[in-house]
Amino acid sequence: MTLKMTASALAMAAVAATSAAARDNVQVAGSSTVLPYASIVAEAFGENFDFPTPVVESGGSSAGLKRFCEGVGENTIDVANASRAIREKEIKACADNGVTDIIETRIGYDGIVFASQIDGPAFTAFEPADIYNALGAKVLKDGELVDNDYTTWNAFNADLPDAEIMAFIPGTKHGTREVFEEKVLVAGCEATGAMEAMIEGGMSEDDAEDACMSVRADGRSVDIDGDYTETLASIDSNPNGIGVFGLAFYENNTDSLKVATMSGVEPTTETIAAGDYPVSRPLFFYVKKAHIGVIPGLKEYASFFVADEIAGPDGPLAEYGLVSDPELADTQAKIENETTMGEGM
Amino acid sequence: MTDASMPTDTPRHGKSIMVADAHTKKRNASEKRFQAYGLAAIGAGVFFLLVLLGAILSNGLSAFQQTFIEVPVYLDAAKLDKNGNRDPEDLKKVSTFGYNPLIQNAILEQVQAAGIDTPLDKASEMKALISASAAAQLRDRVIANPDLVGETVDFRILAASRVDGYLKGRVQREDLARDKNIDAVHLDIVDQMRERGLLAKAFNWEFVFGADASESRPEQAGIGIAMLGSFFMMLVVLALALPIGVAASIYLEEFAPQNWFTDLIEVNISNLAAVPSIVFGILGLSVFIQFAGLPQSAPLVGGLVLTLMTLPTIIISTRAALKAVPPSIRDAALGIGASKMQSVFHHVLPLAMPGILTGTIIGLAQALGETAPLLLIGMVGYIATNAPDGLVEGFMSPNSAMPAQIYEWAKRADPAYYERAWGGIIILLVFLLSMNIIAIILRRRFERRW
Structure with missing residues (x-):
């Protein structure tokens, strides 16, 4: 009995201590694409500063920004990682909850690559049009818009292998999906002429664009809501599968994946930095200004993240696969001056 | 009245009972077949277990080097x-x-x-x-x-x-x-x-006792801090679930009147045991973090959520243990003038203790391996990096747990983390097995049968 009493007293003490203990570590959540970079920075930050190592969670850009916008205070996160820019809607949701001053920080660029099993069919070169023909919901066939019924890649492009269409694309909660839709599906939609046909069919331009972004629903295009490891596992069990990955993930798994060129350009940090590779997107993190000075180490973490020795072309992030931002100095100044969104633009 | 077992004077079909007739043969054969099915089922189970263990060991042992x-x-x-x-x-x-x-x-x-x-x-x-x-x-x-x-x-x-x-x-x-x-x-x-x-x-002790590492250096990652997180969560579960569970069971079993209200409670306890654990995670997020304002990723919150999950297990096993104590013990205690409470605490509870402890340990082992509710309260990610400074930090500062750490490693891009995930599974299994063995020993040693 006495043991039990002490045990429950212990729990009580722990509960009582909550109100007293202030949070002393930075909390970060958001995009699973940014997570590896954030964890590398957090680790180096913990090693080089007297602050505790920040906590980095994943969950996707949208989920992270949603938590970011829940309000101001110790029980909300300080930094949201995102593989896309924050949306108007999210800025408004933030403002409604009192999160008004947000510092937007671009850390660099990431390429989105199409890769398949290393021993699988020869998927070595794609055009956006190929991807659209394979995965779009409605395609142009003999001048008419029809539901997509292609089953093999060579049915619409004789240069592609005679293999079943099977693609694993990021789910809608991922920032990667947005880039995939805008830079591949819409581009392919225009290139195949499907978009023009839709507009001629009476759709407004916006509606046509939305229609271009919808993917076929007959099971040949599979949304992956988890991380790239899940996509990789699906590819492993599907010799004909094509997966959408981040460049950094691909570069860490070159022993099992082979990458395809897009519009004739091979994805590398160089081609993305030069802007030649078409499917790339900027990566961001967002800092709550109200937390600077309250949560110890927050500003130091933010400026450490974009320091030349970390995010620069020779830093550990570039080594992992980030394409460093040529305008890094502007970003550094932005954090130094705590310039929020809407200010100094 | 005809009796099937009545001896008859003459063998009806002129057959001896020493020679099996077709019907008996059929029955014997069907029994043999049934036994063979049973053996095959056990064989299949053992085979899959061996495959699983083989996969875990062959993939995971290298993580210790x-x-x-x-x-x-x-x-x-x-x-x-x-x-x-x-x-x-x-x-x-x-x-x-x-x-x-x-x-x-x-x-x-x-x-x-x-x-x-x-x-x-x-x-x-x-x-x-x-x-x-x-x-x-x-x-x-x-x-x-x-x-x-x-x-x-x-x-x-x-x-x-x-x-x-x-x-x-x-x-x-x-x-x-x-x-x-x-x-x-x-x-x-x-x-x-x-x-x-x-x-x-x-041999790499850092893997057993070290902290998590970032994506770029899987060679440094260890499960030690996550183990501490699991330990603090189990402390919370033990300190809350055991007293609450035992008190609830004693009341329900020994004192509560039999009416629709206690029936309702009983039905709901059984229902609660069947609720998927992710539901408790959502509950924990909205009640403990968003409403009560407890910190995110803290083992305290994880422990509270797992307590909710473990309570039904403990209540059900405690009630079974109390029920197994024969009424004569209670009657004897009451007969020599003990109060109801004295009879419970001096006689019934000590006799039920082995059963209660076994149930508790099995409940804890279940909670130790639980991942789903931890996903929602922020215990998955790059978290298990700082060893807590003291008892309060142990409960309050962000940490992960062993199964959550394994899940996190399995997600990471570098293939080297895959090996570490398997290695982590070995460590987790060692914990689970030893807890179950303790439960079995307790039951064997102390349980009394009447």
């Missing part, structure tokens, strides 16, 4: 302590990036001194061989002992995960063509270093 390089490093005073006063505060100004060239130089010198034949002759080209954790290791040592600056000190540093993978057979030479992390020239150096004993695999 890690490749280390022994190297003397010259701690250059001109680079580490420009003021020359050996003041720890000044030494801290040199970040880990300042230490990298020293280690790379040291490796290059070692390679050249050992007469290893390689076209590489720049210090920075040695980077691919060593773990990024080495710089932090050196820096911590120098800050702790400023007097080391200016001397040559022997260090045992981790090799890069690709080098480690090469020694373990995970990285093959033919896969290297497009790997930007390492190339064949480096592997030639590795081969020669291994021959000369400069680089070797050794």
Whole structure:
């Protein structure tokens, strides 16, 4: 009995201590694409500063920004990682909850690559049009818009292998999906002429664009809501599968994946930095200004993240696969001056 | 009345009971068949268990070994302590990036001194061989002992995960063509270093007791901090679920009147035991974190959520244990003048204790392996990095748990983390097995049957 009493007293003490203990570590959540970079920075930050190592969670850009916008205070996160820019809607949701001053920080660029099993069919070169023909919901066939019924890649492009269409694309909660839709599906939609046909069919331009972004629903295009490891596992069990990955993930798994060129350009940090590779997107993190000075180490973490020795072309992030931002100095100044969104633009 | 077992004077079909007739044969055969089905079912179960264990051990055991390089490093005073006063505060100004060239130089010198034949002759080209954790290791040592600056000190540093993978057979030479992390020239150096004993695999305690590491250095990652997180969660579960569960069961079993209200409670306890654990995670997020304002990722919240999950298990097993105590014990106690409470606490509860403890341990083992509710309260990610400073921090500061850490490793891009996930499973299984064995021993030793 006495043991039990002490045990429950212990729990009580722990509960009582909550109100007293202030949070002393930075909390970060958001995009699973940014997570590896954030964890590398957090680790180096913990090693080089007297602050505790920040906590980095994943969950996707949208989920992270949603938590970011829940309000101001110790029980909300300080930094949201995102593989896309924050949306108007999210800025408004933030403002409604009192999160008004947000510092937007671009850390660099990431390429989105199409890769398949290393021993699988020869998927070595794609055009956006190929991807659209394979995965779009409605395609142009003999001048008419029809539901997509292609089953093999060579049915619409004789240069592609005679293999079943099977693609694993990021789910809608991922920032990667947005880039995939805008830079591949819409581009392919225009290139195949499907978009023009839709507009001629009476759709407004916006509606046509939305229609271009919808993917076929007959099971040949599979949304992956988890991380790239899940996509990789699906590819492993599907010799004909094509997966959408981040460049950094691909570069860490070159022993099992082979990458395809897009519009004739091979994805590398160089081609993305030069802007030649078409499917790339900027990566961001967002800092709550109200937390600077309250949560110890927050500003130091933010400026450490974009320091030349970390995010620069020779830093550990570039080594992992980030394409460093040529305008890094502007970003550094932005954090130094705590310039929020809407200010100094 | 006819009785089937009545002996008859004459054998009806002229058959002896010594010779099995067709019907008996059929019945015997069907019994044999049934036994064979049963054996086959057990055989299949054992087979899958062996396959599973084989997969876990063959994939995971290598995580307990890690490749280390022994190297003397010259701690250059001109680079580490420009003021020359050996003041720890000044030494801290040199970040880990300042230490990298020293280690790379040291490796290059070692390679050249050992007469290893390689076209590489720049210090920075040695980077691919060593773990990024080495710089932090050196820096911590120098800050702790400023007097080391200016001397040559022997260090045992981790090799890069690709080098480690090469020694373990995970990285093959033919896969290297497009790997930007390492190339064949480096592997030639590795081969020669291994021959000369400069680089070797050794048991890696850091994997068992260390902290999580970032994506770029899987060789450094360990499950130790997550183990602490699990430990603190189990403390919370034990401290809350055991007293609440036992008190609830004693009341329901010994004192509660039989009416629709207690029936309702009983039905709901059974229902609660069947609720998927992710539901408790959502509950924990909205009640403990968003409403009560407890910190995110804290083992305290994880423990509270797991308490909810474990309570039905403990209540059900405690009630079964109490029910198993024969009423004569209660009657005897009451008969010699004990009060109801005395009869319960002096006689019934001690006799039910082994059953209660067994149920509790099994409940704890279940909670220890639970991942789903932890996803929602922020215990998955790059979290288990700081060892808690004390008891309160142990409950309050962000941490992960063993199954959550395994899940997190399995998600990471670098294939080296895959091996660590399997290794983590081995450690988790060791815990679960030992808890179950303790439960079995307790039951065997102390349980009384009437």
